[in-house]
Amino acid sequence: MADVLPVSVTVILPTRNEEEALGPTIDAIPRDWCESLEIMIVDGNSSDRTREIALEKGIRVHLEPRKGYGRAYRTGFDVAKGDIIVTMDADCTYPAEEIPDLVRKLVDEDLQFITCDRLKLAEEGSMSGLHNFGNWMLSFTARMLFFYGVKDSQSGMWVFKKSIFDNKKMRPTNDGMPLSEEIKILARKHLGKKKAIEVSVPYRPRVGDAEIHTWGDGWKNLRFLFFKRVGLHRTRTTWGALESNPDSMNGNLPEQGK
Ligand SMILES: Nc1nc2c(ncn2[C@@H]2O[C@H](COP(=O)(O)OP(=O)(O)O)[C@@H](O)[C@H]2O)c(=O)[nH]1
Numbered sequence: 001m002a003d004v005l006p007v008s009v010t011v012i013l014p015t016r017n018e019e020e021a022l023g024p025t026i027d028a029i030p031r032d033w034c035e036s037l038e039i040m041i042v043d044g045n046s047s048d049r050t051r052e053i054a055l056e057k058g059i060r061v062h063l064e065p066r067k068g069y070g071r072a073y074r075t076g077f078d079v080a081k082g083d084i085i086v087t088m089d090a091d092c093t094y095p096a097e098e099i100p101d102l103v104r105k106l107v108d109e110d111l112q113f114i115t116c117d118r119l120k121l122a123e124e125g126s127m128s129g130l131h132n133f134g135n136w137m138l139s140f141t142a143r144m145l146f147f148y149g150v151k152d153s154q155s156g157m158w159v160f161k162k163s164i165f166d167n168k169k170m171r172p173t174n175d176g177m178p179l180s181e182e183i184k185i186l187a188r189k190h191l192g193k194k195k196a197i198e199v200s201v202p203y204r205p206r207v208g209d210a211e212i213h214t215w216g217d218g219w220k221n222l223r224f225l226f227f228k229r230v231g232l233h234r235t236r237t238t239w240g241a242l243e244s245n246p247d248s249m250n251g252n253l254p255e256q257g258k
């Protein structure tokens with residue numbers, strides 16, 4: 001085995017009712033390749049067994065009752081203990097086995113931010129025709145509006161140094177799905193093309209049902225891009241976790257379904 005990387009890493013998985021896919025997603029994350037590895041879910045009040053499964057697997061559970069994919073990350077980024085953060089959906093679509101190599105690349109090449117492009121290596125059945133088209137439309141629009149050159153604006157796998165958020169301008173503001181395109185726009189803008197890069201990774205069919213509303217989310221993403229371009233996007237909630245958010249580290253997590 002290659003040397004253990006002298007870094008601390010947190011893998012954040014946002015979850016909302018992912019009881020089917022969460023177990024295999026956690027199991028696919030390689031262990032013992034870095035000095036310290038924290039794996040956590042930021043759970044959006046799942047009503048199925050999601051949190052129970054995470055606890056059974058021995059990973060950290062942070063409960064963020066406020067709704068939204070972006071909200072989960074804006075909380076998770078704040079409470080993560082690692083110096084390097086890795087993000088993925090908890091639905092078996094992203095290649096967890098690539099995490100060590102991606103982190104090694106970040107460190108060896110002295111990068112700040114890596115976003116993982118899914119389009120080039122997408123496996124059959126991973127994206128429906130409509131999602132593929134929507135994704136292309138959004139990525140094309142983002143490239144036109146921001147000239148930032150990222151191919152896959154909607155990818156949810158990023159590997160980056162937590163310290164990028166020391167610069168408050170780097171903190172994404174959107175609580176929904178548009179956080180995904182927002183973080184890439186910010187990274188390219190504030191960190192530059194040399195330190196914020198895109199690499200291609202495989203993308204696989206989802207396990208379990210998605211809650212994404214194709215038309216509604218697509219429209220919100222598109223609207224966000226235009227508002228952001230003219231500086232009219234706004235944030236409704238503040239950066240970071242609420243003090244009242246339960247966390248398995250603090251032993252105040254309520255039992256699931258209670
Ligand atoms: N905490 C939290 N997680 C969410 C929420 N909505 C979606 N997720 C999770 O975010 C990830 C991305 O959602 P997904 O349905 O896979 O969207 P898609 O990949 O764009 O089709 C999944 O792991 C979901 O379980 C939410 O409101 N709160």
Ligand SMILES: [Mg+2]
Pocket residue numbers: 089091093206
């Ligand atoms: Mg997904």
